[in-house]
Every structure is written in C-alpha cells, then in structure tokens.
Amino acid sequence: MTAAPDHLPPLAGLESARLDWRQDDSGESAPHSSAFDDVYFSRHDGRAETEHVFLAANRLPERFREWQATRPFVIGETGFGTGLNMLCAWACFDAHAPADARLHLVSTEKFPLARDDLARALAAWPDLAERAAALVAQWPEPVAGVHRLWLDRRVTLDLHFGDTTERLALLDGAVDAWFLDGFAPSKNPEMWHDALFAAMAARSRPGATFATFTCAGVVKRGLRAAGFAWRKVPGFGRKREMLAGEIETPPADERRRATPWFTPPAARPARRVAVIGAGLAGTTVAAALARRGVAVTLIDREGPGAGASGNAQGALYVKLAADTNLQSRAYLAGLLHARRWLEALDPDQALWSPGGVLQLATGEREARRQARFLANHPLPASVVRGVDAGEAGRLAGLDLPHGGLDYPLAGWVRSDALCRRLAASDGVSAVRGEVRGLSPIAEDDENGGWRLTLSGDDGGDKNEEHTLEVDQVVIAAATASNGFDQTAALPLQPVRGQISRLTLPPGAPAPARVVCAGGYAMPPLNGQLTFGASFAPNDADATAREADHAFNLEELERTLPGYPAALAEAGADLSPAALGGRAAVRAASPDKSPYAGPVPDAEAWRHDYAAMAKDATRIPATPGRHHPGLWISAAHGSRGLSSAPLTAELIASRLCDEPLPLETPLADHLHPGRRVIRDLIRGQGR
Ligand code: SAM
Numbered sequence: 001m002t003a004a005p006d007h008l009p010p011l012a013g014l015e016s017a018r019l020d021w022r023q024d025d026s027g028e029s030a031p032h033s034s035a036f037d038d039v040y041f042s043r044h045d046g047r048a049e050t051e052h053v054f055l056a057a058n059r060l061p062e063r064f065r066e067w068q069a070t071r072p073f074v075i076g077e078t079g080f081g082t083g084l085n086m087l088c089a090w091a092c093f094d095a096h097a098p099a100d101a102r103l104h105l106v107s108t109e110k111f112p113l114a115r116d117d118l119a120r121a122l123a124a125w126p127d128l129a130e131r132a133a134a135l136v137a138q139w140p141e142p143v144a145g146v147h148r149l150w151l152d153r154r155v156t157l158d159l160h161f162g163d164t165t166e167r168l169a170l171l172d173g174a175v176d177a178w179f180l181d182g183f184a185p186s187k188n189p190e191m192w193h194d195a196l197f198a199a200m201a202a203r204s205r206p207g208a209t210f211a212t213f214t215c216a217g218v219v220k221r222g223l224r225a226a227g228f229a230w231r232k233v234p235g236f237g238r239k240r241e242m243l244a245g246e247i248e249t250p251p252a253d254e255r256r257r258a259t260p261w262f263t264p265p266a267a268r269p270a271r272r273v274a275v276i277g278a279g280l281a282g283t284t285v286a287a288a289l290a291r292r293g294v295a296v297t298l299i300d301r302e303g304p305g306a307g308a309s310g311n312a313q314g315a316l317y318v319k320l321a322a323d324t325n326l327q328s329r330a331y332l333a334g335l336l337h338a339r340r341w342l343e344a345l346d347p348d349q350a351l352w353s354p355g356g357v358l359q360l361a362t363g364e365r366e367a368r369r370q371a372r373f374l375a376n377h378p379l380p381a382s383v384v385r386g387v388d389a390g391e392a393g394r395l396a397g398l399d400l401p402h403g404g405l406d407y408p409l410a411g412w413v414r415s416d417a418l419c420r421r422l423a424a425s426d427g428v429s430a431v432r433g434e435v436r437g438l439s440p441i442a443e444d445d446e447n448g449g450w451r452l453t454l455s456g457d458d459g460g461d462k463n464e465e466h467t468l469e470v471d472q473v474v475i476a477a478a479t480a481s482n483g484f485d486q487t488a489a490l491p492l493q494p495v496r497g498q499i500s501r502l503t504l505p506p507g508a509p510a511p512a513r514v515v516c517a518g519g520y521a522m523p524p525l526n527g528q529l530t531f532g533a534s535f536a537p538n539d540a541d542a543t544a545r546e547a548d549h550a551f552n553l554e555e556l557e558r559t560l561p562g563y564p565a566a567l568a569e570a571g572a573d574l575s576p577a578a579l580g581g582r583a584a585v586r587a588a589s590p591d592k593s594p595y596a597g598p599v600p601d602a603e604a605w606r607h608d609y610a611a612m613a614k615d616a617t618r619i620p621a622t623p624g625r626h627h628p629g630l631w632i633s634a635a636h637g638s639r640g641l642s643s644a645p646l647t648a649e650l651i652a653s654r655l656c657d658e659p660l661p662l663e664t665p666l667a668d669h670l671h672p673g674r675r676v677i678r679d680l681i682r683g684q685g686r
Contacts, residue, residue, distance in 0.1 A: 008170070008665055009162050011324045011332065013380040014142040017081075017111040021120075031082060031121045035111065038183040040081045043124045045237060049213075050088045052236040057211035057244040058177040060089065064096040064103075070293070071267070071657040072102035072156070076175035076203065078164045078196070079182035080107035082121040087131045089179075090155050100293060105157040106173060106659050108164040115139045138340055141383050141409070145333055148649060148661040150344050153291070158659060164191055168199035172264075172667055173659020176205050180212035180243075185219060192218055197226035202255075204247040211244045219243065227251055255664065261605060261624035261677050262668045265598050267657040268629055270294050272470040274452055276435050279309035280415065280640040281594075281633040282476035283422035284648035289474075290427030292656050297468060298423055298430045299454065305419030307478055308584035309640060311499055313522050313530045314415035315514045316342075316641045317357045317407065320384075322372040326669040327593050333662060334642040336383070339409045341645045351418050355523060357410035357514040358392055360402045362558060366517075370405050382408055397512035401561055404517075412514050412522050413641050432456065435477075438484050440628075441469060450629060472629035472655060475599070478587040479540065481634035486627045489602030490634075490672055491590050496539035497638060498548035498583035499532035508570035509563070519555030521563070529567075531556050532581075533638065537588070544583045549576035589635035593670060596647035597654065599630040600673030609680055616681045624673060631655060632672050 022032040026044035033040065042049065055061070058075075067073050075089055086105050093103045113121065118139060122132035131151065140147035140159060149157040160167035164182070178200055185192040197219075200210070210228060212219060213235065220243065223230050230245035256263045271294065275286045278300035286298040300306065316338055318331040342352045361367035374386050384407050393400040423430040433454040442448035452468045475481045479494045504510055510524045521531040532555075534548040553574060557564050568574055589595055604625035611618045631651050636643050647670060649661045660667050668674070 008329065008663065009144055009166055011329055012144055012378045013383070014144055014161055015111055016142055017113045017117065019113070019117050028124070030124070031117065033183065036183040036187045038187045040121065041084050046084060047088065047125060049236045050085050051092075053213045053242055054085050054179040054181070054211050055088060055092050057233060057242065058179070058209045060092050060177065061096045063177070064093050064101070065098075067097055067101045070270070072104035073097075074104045074106065074173065074176045074205070074659060075179060076168075076177070076200070077105070077107040077179040077181055078191070078200075080109040080112075080159060081181070082113060082118060083107075083132075083135050084122070084125070085179050085181060086157060087122070087125075087128045087135065090131055090151060091128065093155065101154065102292070103155045104658055105151075105155070106160065106171065106175065107157070108160045108162065108167045110161070110163050112140075112142045112159075112161060138344065140340065141336060141380055143332075143336065143379060143383060145329070145336075146661055146663060147340070148337060149340065156658075158661060165193070165196045165199050168196070168203055170663035170665070171203055171659065172662075172664045173203065174205045175200075175203055175208055177208065178204070178210035180210050180219075185214055185216040189218075192216070192222070194222050194225060197222040197228070198251070201226040201228065201247060201251050202253070204250060206250060207246060209244070209246045211242070213239065213242050215241045215243055256623065257621075258619060259668060260619065260622055261600070261609065261673060262671050263623035264654060265626040265628060269449075269471045270655050272297070273472045273474060273655070274299060274450070274468060274470040275474045275476060276452075277475065277477035277481070278304040278419060278423050278430060279307050279476065279478060280419060280644040281309075281478070281636055281647070282474070283419045284644045285474050285476055285633055285651055286428045287422040287425040288648040288652035289655070290425050292652060294427065294656070296428045297470065298428050299433050299435055299452075300430070301432065301434045301456070303432060304423035304430060305416040308497065308586040308638075309419050310416045310584065311530075311582060312414060312416055313525050314413050314641050315357060315410075315516065315520055315522060316352070316413050317359070317410050317514060317516060317520075318639065318642050319359065320373060320377070322369045323376060326666060327591070330593065330662070330666050330669060331639065331642055333666065334646040335407070335410060337646040337649070337661070338642050342413070346421075351421060352411060352413040353523065354409070354411040355513050356395065357407045357516065358387070358396055358404055359407070360392065360400065360404035360515060360517040360559060362402050362517045367403075373405070395513050396515050398509055398515075398560060398563060402517075410514065414525075415641060436465065438473065438486065472631065474631040474633060474651060474655075476633040478634060479585060481587065481595075481632055486599055486601075486630055487632060489600075489676055490595060490632065491675055492635060493537055493588045493590070494540040495586045495588050495637065496534070496536040496541060496583060497532070497586055498534045498544055498552070499530055499581050500549045500552040501580040501582075502529045502531075502567070502572055502574070503527060504529050504567075505571035508572055509566050511560070515560060517559040519552060519559045521556060521560060528580075534583075535638075540585050542583050542585050544581050546576040548583065549579045549581060552581075586637055587635050588637045590675060592637060594633065594635045594637075594643050594647055595672035596633050596650050596670040597631065597667065597672050598626040599632050600676055601625040601627055602673070602676045605673060605676050606680060609677065612681050613683050
C-alpha cells in the first residue's frame, strides 16, 4: 500500500500474525511464526533468555534501582510479539525501582497477534499472569498508529503498530534502553537495515543502551554507522555471542528543519500545576497529570462539567473524512483511545455505554462519501463497517430506510458525571474561582512558574482576590481560553448548541444504538430520550430556546423518518414547549481541530519568522519560542469525548517529558500555534 496523501502510512488495519504452535526442545508447545519461519520465544527457557539478553545486557536491575528522575525510564523495543520482553521488564522494574519511579514502554509491531493467541502464548508464564491479563484486556484493534495502554499506576505501554522503521521515524520521544528484537536477520532481512539503526539513534537519550540476541554483520555495521558503540558479550544458552552497547555519537536532530516553530519547549519542573476550566478538556488533563504524581489545582468558576461538557449524555463518536487527512487520523486515534481509557477508568460502565454508533447515509451524496471512505480505509470491521438499511435497523432496534457506517466501539458517555469523577481523582484539588490574571513569577527565569490571581473561592467573598503560585498552567476554558494576554492570538469561535430531552411514555420505541446523520438520537437514559443538537456558530447565548427544540425535532425526523410520529402515537408530547433540554456554548478553532499543546509566544513567532511572510521557503533555524510552562487544551467543539482524553495524555506526556501518544505530524496538527504560523506565511500575521 502506498503512503496516504498526508505522508503518513495508510490509515488501515494491519495483517495479524500468522502463528502455528510447535513443540520446542523440551516438548512444550510454543508460538512459531509461519510467515517468518521463526520462533517468538522458547517455552522452555524464553524467560531466562529475555532476562539474559535484554534485561541484564541493558543493566536494567541496577539502572532501575538507581532511577531518581521524575520522568519515566523509557524502554524502546523493535517487535513486540507476545510482549514477553516487556512484561519481564515490568516485573524487573517492580522488583528494583523506587516506589515513585515510573516506567514507559514503547514497542513497535507490524503483525500484531490476535488477542486469543496473545493470551495463549503468555499463559506459559503463570507468575506473569496478572501482568499478562492487564495487557490482554487492553489489547488494541489491529489498526496502524499509536495505542497507549495503562499497565498499572506506574507503567505505561505505547504500542506503535506498523513497520518498525516507519514508526520510530514518527515517534516523538526518546529512549533510555533498547531491546533490539525481531525475527533473526536471516529470516527478516527487510527489518534489519540502516534506516532502522539510524531511527533508533535519532530517538536515543544521551547514554542510551541497547542489547540484541544477534551478532550478524549487517547489525554490527548498521549500529556502528548510526553512532552506537557495541561489544560482543556471551549469548544465551547455545548462542555463543550477542551484542550490547550504547549510543556514542547522537545524531543531530533533523526533524524540525522544516517546522522549527513546533520544536517542543524544554522540560521544566512540574510539581504543582494549575488547570483552568473543569469541563472535559480540563478534568481529563487534571486526572492525567495527577496520575503522574503532579499536585493539580483544578479551577472552575462553576465547578466540574458546568459548561458544554455538562450534558447528562454525550455521544462518543467521530465523523471521518472520505480522503485521509490529519484531522481524521487524530479523531480516530482519539476514539480508539477514549474507548480503552473508559474501560480502564470505569470497567463497570457506570459512566458510559459501549453500545456503538450508527452514522446513517440519509442521502445519495452521503452514501457515496461513505463508500469512498470505506474504499480508502481498509479498517477492521470491529472499528467501522458499512451496513445496509436492514442491518442498520436491526442494530438500532428501529425500522430504518437507510444504511450507513457502524462504529461498534463508539457509544455514549455520562459526560457531566465523568467530569465530576475526574475532578475527584486522587491528587486533584478542585476549587471554585475565576482566574482574573496570569503572570510569570519571574520574567527572566525559565523555571520560574506562574502566579494566578483568583477571585470567588468556595464560600468566600466573590470579589476577594487571592493568588496561587504553581510551576505550570494548563488553560482549558473553552471560549474563555484566549482571554489571557498570552493566548490572545489563538482564534476561537463560540458555537451554541442545544439538546432536547423527552420523557418516553411506556412502550415507546427508542434507539438501541446512538444514531446520527444531520442530528442524532441516543439510547434512553433513565426513561429520557436525548436528541439534538442545534449548531449556531458565533452565538454565545446559553439559554434554551423553543426554536432550537423545533429545529431538533425536524432534524430527528430527517435522521429517523417516521420516528417522531411513532413517539407521538405512543403518547409522547412533542410540542417544543413540552421538551426539556440544555443549551451550552462550545469552542471551535478555524480548522475545527482542537488546540492541544504549548502556548506559542505569538509575538516572538512573528518576529522570528517574519522573513517567511515574503518567502515561505526561507525557514529560519530558530526554534519556536513558547510561554514557558503554559499549555492549552481547547476547541474540542462537540467532539470532546473523543478528543479530550487523548489530548490530555498528549499534554501530560509533553509536560512530564515522556514519549507522546501520537505521531509527530499529529501532535503538530494539534499544536496551538499552527494558525499563527499559517497566517504569517500567508501574510496575514499583522
Ligand atoms: N519481543 C517479542 C516478545 O517478547 O515476544 C518477540 C519478538 S518476535 C521474535 C519478532 C516480532 O517482530 C514479531 O512479532 C514480528 O511480527 C515483528 N516484526 C517483524 N518485522 C517487523 C517490522 N518490519 N516492523 C515491526 N515489527 C516487525
């Protein structure tokens, strides 16, 4: 398959590993790759081999014991396979690392095992059973991209599905120790080439080590050429020798030559962080930071989920473009992430329902668009598939005249309750108040932190001001996010949206799945049917209107023809005056993608990149200047349930100096400064 138009590998499903189970030396059945004709591990001594080759040769027990940094120790691996190496690294970390240390695992895999094969392979190691269960439970769909898993409170695993060399080139993160695995070079020559070693070198921290089972000439030469020093050390079992070593000459970072403005700001202390705004954007960031041991003050004028995130029920859905683009990639990654994240946060599903979302094609044009989408994106049916009217009707439990796209992993969420739950996370202290001012504590000190001027704290006098000093600040205040001097250059548009709610009479029909087209309707919650939503850009009024209820009713008829009549027949009062509902104001960016990342110093950008206004090819080498320690998560529009959990991880990862959960081009796509540079290049910078 060729690269997609946005220069990333195709947004597609991956071929699963083809396995057979063969008896190893000791007569035990072990996973064997029929495609590569090689073993994943020996069931007899696979554990001991992993411990010798990858853990001991990277000196992990000692390095874990001595780990004092607040950032996590990062291991990078080529070829995740069954995950045995990574589970052993996790066990080794638990045995040796200090209690507050963290571990971040990054592994690539082009042919992911099917979930059942994974469980069967790992069943060989009873003492790893609990760790294996955490992995199997979160095992992602076989879709190209980054999949973040939370193995436990201290251990994160990013699975980069796709070809190793391609994935490492897209990785935004740096590694402390490499497990250079993969089938033997003789069996898998395509993987072991110079570009792989160069990509490893480019993603190595100073002093990064590596270990590999092989001593093949191509590996020795490639590692040396990429800047690694290696030595032969005794191999495991019958293998006489293997290689271990470290990065000696780290290569210059070339990645930002074409986009120096997106160079990430240097890491700085993050003991205390203030998050402004307690909607989905703010509460997800607060919880993500608190999970990393950061003390978070979450500030909101009205408390968690008061604004557009405060609907009792919100759809977890995406609408993907027919032709692949960065926005669609980010949203699909967000949906897959949100689903896994919700399962980990709330396994009992008190806060969400995974029932699926149907996106109906109510007209010819949309049907053609959906057909093009499916042709362009060979994704697993477990993620998205086309369904005809009969199948759509069966899934929705209603007679439907149209087919559409079905997203079985999507669903709906109790958005207001989710915000409250996250705001109550350990390590988050939620306060009521309005942030009236935001200023650096020390103008010249890069590590100086921020002073917030707050008013209206809980129970206090609304006009009484007090200050709060923190290391860093995340602004997540929807349309108010660009109300600070530092963020004024980031365009945000208010979009009013109103949902309608109806009490269902006994026996009234109701959708069994979220159904959407122009409007949407959700499965009933507590006997109430929620449908909507009106959409009015540049309207910042949050009072419910009968006219919007009337609009939502018309949209309901267009989406589900005949359904309003069936409701009326069952005894529902559909007059706009009889409907309940809620209006709120959402924030949107001009390109409709969220802002998630560091706040650019727009004035400095206009100065540093001024030459580009005349000639966009004259790219200065100057890295983008940012307001140090200031971040923003905003412009989630009406799709915050899909985007906010992932952008929260993006911001928390960058803030805490960890590998990112998204490929570099997607992190850049979400960068809050993208509009500043675009306008500058188009000569609209002033
Ligand atoms: N580390 C594994 C474990 O702990 O079970 C064993 C790795 S297995 C020997 C090699 C793995 O590399 C297989 O899962 C295979 O699918 C994967 N692989 C092979 N070529 C690859 C490539 N070009 N990109 C990514 N993964 C690849």
